[in-house]
Amino acid sequence: MTRATPVGRLAAILFGVALISLVSACGSSAPSPENTLSVLAGSELKDLEPMLPDIQAATGVKLVPTYIGTLEGADSIAGGADADVAWFANAKYLSLLPAAASRIVASNQIMLSPVVIGVKQSVAQSFGWAGNPNVSWKDIESHAADGSFHFAMTNPAASNSGLTALIGVASALSGSSDAIDAGTIDSDAMKGFFKGQTVTAGSSGFLADTYVREQGTVDGIINYESVLMGLNAGGQLKEQLDIIYPAEGIVTADYPMILLNAAKKTAYDKVVAYLRSPDVQKRIMTDTARRPAVPGVPLDSRFPTTTLIELPYPSQLDTIDALISTYLDEFRKPASAIFVLDLSGSMAGDRLSSLQTALNALTGTDTSLTGQFTHFHANETVTIITFSSTVLDQRDFTIDDTQPDSPDMQAIRDYVDGLEAGGATAIYDALEQAYTTVQTDEATNPDRLYSIVLMTDGENNSGSDADAFTAAYDALPDAARNVHTFPIFFGDSSLADMQAIADLTGGQLFDAKSASLLAIFKQIRGYQ
Amino acid sequence: MNNPSRRLAALGLAAILIVGVGFAIFQSVSQHLGPTAVTLRGLIGSEKQPFFSDPQVVAALHRGGFDVIVATAGSRQIATADLSNEDFAFPAGGPSAAEIALNHSGTTSIVPFYTPMAIATFQPIVDLLTQAGVVTQQPGYLGFDMTKYMALVASDKRWIDLPGNTTYPVNKSILITSTDVRKSNSAAMYLAIASYVVNGDNIVQNNGDIDSIVQQTAPLFLKQGFVESSTEEPFDDYLVQGMGKSPLVMIYEAQYVAAAASTTGGITSQMRLMYPEPTIFSKHTFVGLTPDGTRLGNFIATDPEMRTLATQYGFRTSDTAAFSTFVTNHGLTIPDSLNDVIDPPSYEALEAMITQFEGLYAGSLPTLSPSETP
Numbered sequence: 001m002t003r004a005t006p007v008g009r010l011a012a013i014l015f016g017v018a019l020i021s022l023v024s025a026c027g028s029s030a031p032s033p034e035n036t037l038s039v040l041a042g043s044e045l046k047d048l049e050p051m052l053p054d055i056q057a058a059t060g061v062k063l064v065p066t067y068i069g070t071l072e073g074a075d076s077i078a079g080g081a082d083a084d085v086a087w088f089a090n091a092k093y094l095s096l097l098p099a100a101a102s103r104i105v106a107s108n109q110i111m112l113s114p115v116v117i118g119v120k121q122s123v124a125q126s127f128g129w130a131g132n133p134n135v136s137w138k139d140i141e142s143h144a145a146d147g148s149f150h151f152a153m154t155n156p157a158a159s160n161s162g163l164t165a166l167i168g169v170a171s172a173l174s175g176s177s178d179a180i181d182a183g184t185i186d187s188d189a190m191k192g193f194f195k196g197q198t199v200t201a202g203s204s205g206f207l208a209d210t211y212v213r214e215q216g217t218v219d220g221i222i223n224y225e226s227v228l229m230g231l232n233a234g235g236q237l238k239e240q241l242d243i244i245y246p247a248e249g250i251v252t253a254d255y256p257m258i259l260l261n262a263a264k265k266t267a268y269d270k271v272v273a274y275l276r277s278p279d280v281q282k283r284i285m286t287d288t289a290r291r292p293a294v295p296g297v298p299l300d301s302r303f304p305t306t307t308l309i310e311l312p313y314p315s316q317l318d319t320i321d322a323l324i325s326t327y328l329d330e331f332r333k334p335a336s337a338i339f340v341l342d343l344s345g346s347m348a349g350d351r352l353s354s355l356q357t358a359l360n361a362l363t364g365t366d367t368s369l370t371g372q373f374t375h376f377h378a379n380e381t382v383t384i385i386t387f388s389s390t391v392l393d394q395r396d397f398t399i400d401d402t403q404p405d406s407p408d409m410q411a412i413r414d415y416v417d418g419l420e421a422g423g424a425t426a427i428y429d430a431l432e433q434a435y436t437t438v439q440t441d442e443a444t445n446p447d448r449l450y451s452i453v454l455m456t457d458g459e460n461n462s463g464s465d466a467d468a469f470t471a472a473y474d475a476l477p478d479a480a481r482n483v484h485t486f487p488i489f490f491g492d493s494s495l496a497d498m499q500a501i502a503d504l505t506g507g508q509l510f511d512a513k514s515a516s517l518l519a520i521f522k523q524i525r526g527y528q
Numbered sequence: 529m530n531n532p533s534r535r536l537a538a539l540g541l542a543a544i545l546i547v548g549v550g551f552a553i554f555q556s557v558s559q560h561l562g563p564t565a566v567t568l569r570g571l572i573g574s575e576k577q578p579f580f581s582d583p584q585v586v587a588a589l590h591r592g593g594f595d596v597i598v599a600t601a602g603s604r605q606i607a608t609a610d611l612s613n614e615d616f617a618f619p620a621g622g623p624s625a626a627e628i629a630l631n632h633s634g635t636t637s638i639v640p641f642y643t644p645m646a647i648a649t650f651q652p653i654v655d656l657l658t659q660a661g662v663v664t665q666q667p668g669y670l671g672f673d674m675t676k677y678m679a680l681v682a683s684d685k686r687w688i689d690l691p692g693n694t695t696y697p698v699n700k701s702i703l704i705t706s707t708d709v710r711k712s713n714s715a716a717m718y719l720a721i722a723s724y725v726v727n728g729d730n731i732v733q734n735n736g737d738i739d740s741i742v743q744q745t746a747p748l749f750l751k752q753g754f755v756e757s758s759t760e761e762p763f764d765d766y767l768v769q770g771m772g773k774s775p776l777v778m779i780y781e782a783q784y785v786a787a788a789a790s791t792t793g794g795i796t797s798q799m800r801l802m803y804p805e806p807t808i809f810s811k812h813t814f815v816g817l818t819p820d821g822t823r824l825g826n827f828i829a830t831d832p833e834m835r836t837l838a839t840q841y842g843f844r845t846s847d848t849a850a851f852s853t854f855v856t857n858h859g860l861t862i863p864d865s866l867n868d869v870i871d872p873p874s875y876e877a878l879e880a881m882i883t884q885f886e887g888l889y890a891g892s893l894p895t896l897s898p899s900e901t902p
Binding site: 092095096107109112175176177178179180248249252278291292293294295296307308309310311312313314315316318 | 698752755770793889
């Protein structure tokens, strides 16, 4: 190497500085629009967020996710949602929806996780299921039907793991293990199976959290293999779960990344190539317990080496929709939905009318894809508790006829339309009354799925306070304490107070400041 | 096979898109090689996009004097697409190519490469089906008797029903996994084979027999439930998820050969390739729409380097010795020739059958429940 002259050295230093500032400028500035992909993603994919910076570093492409439920996402894509990429646990429902299917430019599966059932070790042993490769969905059904087995599963209308399980169980219990159609579903067996479902949820992650909280009273949980492995490794279980792969077969989520915007194909190709490279596949397996989707990456020792029988998926959208509706109306335990509604003076005007719109939409007047599953279901009871300075009223409705124009639905609309605002805000008095109601109702009707929705637009300024409510809640029997409250953050309500109520009761906060009350009510229906 | 873009398919009926990657590669390569080539546009079957995006292929085409911009579409779409701005069309199937040639005067059709329809499976399945008389050892390959297979499907047989089955005691129906017959050429070729069998070993004509033929072949497709749109997907599932998902998969022989030749292709010691009897050749037919387009077709078909590259993708070319050497070098036993090969039906007859399937899937025609299967 020749010695640089002083001028040459200076030039080299200046060049170096320029290079460094150029590099740092590239690192800190946002990627160009063609290297930014907006991603409509299933909430199951939140656990991949730690990888996003690495994806960007390796490919130059920034993924900007917005999380959404499976059917809500499919509905939104069919409705023309402005996203470059869709990424859900499963895209079969999406690709059966003509308006969504026509937007699919390319599709590549990224990873795999079968939907299976985790059973507490002691329960598995007592049933002879431990280490037994022949345990079937039929076996699980017989213990669920005789009341000796209770499990948690998500709502198939809100979450892919629930929908996948419902389809697999319907196929297995039909006796044929073929793709189901309306005529092959064994209703009695389905009712028997879902007699055992005592916990529901609107997302797979929330279901896992709820299982941890209620593990004393539930025997098992249907979820992705990856989530069950995560529970076993998470240190929060009193008892490990035996992961059972029922003999008739299972349905596997394949997490396809779908290109919707053809103009972003170059960026999409880069991300897919990166995610499907062997090293990244291995990392996904190690970090998230999902199986590789490409050949040549062997499963690590956590995974069983047995052959997993895959059950077929229906080819008809109508079949799936009918199955979901029948599940909600007939197969699962009926719901008791309690709505605790603020009618304080500040609700007058737009706030009250948007609340009325949201509640009325649940009486079957919303004919959208998501609307058809979020309306009140057959045999459901709906309790509305209104409050302002004190509890104002409590009214019970029972749904026998789910037609939008039925007297049952009309009665709810009439009541809701007659609501008027005025007075102060006694949140905790109203909530305490809701739990008292639950306690009474559970004594006479234990086989129902209870939930409480709290909608308030302000802070508590009347009646008992948070501490008094907490004391009353803590004094309740287990069954009533296991009923979650889903508070809605709305208007001038206190985020901290709402979050505290969700945390105390094992519920989940819903933010109606960034979405309409209508959308929030429909989301909450997934948890009821 | 590992190139992820290989899996990209124009799904749905609408998507016909310019392949940006291929364009970018040809741009960067052609800048290095100089500007002596003529630029041609073509509409190709989506399964050949990885081939045309391969930098080696781009360079070889450029050396021959061609820079090629391709858009992709399903073979069925190509047949009816507007080709007025294209120099060539290159569908996967002969019937589509014949329809294009019929509708465009002065075209030249060339078959640069072809691949037989084959069935990917596993040794335990081979053993079970051999015992059941469906699979027989032919000189140099395993033959899969379509007539006997279709009798099993018609009688609603499940894997567990096979006598002496302890290796795959599964309650699912015995079915070959295919793609969507409404969208994918490989499924259309499967239908061509099945319809030949139910038509008394005759190629289906576009006449009144089609209703009955579709009804008899419908269970092969409808009983599968949900099916994927592109042939890459079920084959990838075969490689990754194995026998539990798809014990039998209808594929192009080329897919299996290319996977076996790849170091990370995923072919394991239990995997086997069989040939339906009868089988059919998927003839990748190049239709030159302009004189330059026809020159390109001849170049792809006759240039030794182009043929070598096609062989690496598992295709058979006119250079049969090169294919034999290639598969032998990768430890594969692949027959030079097959005994029982039929021609596909005409474009019109195939379309008439597929149109009826569209009706079956849309529910406007009654579907058969398993107990009613003929």
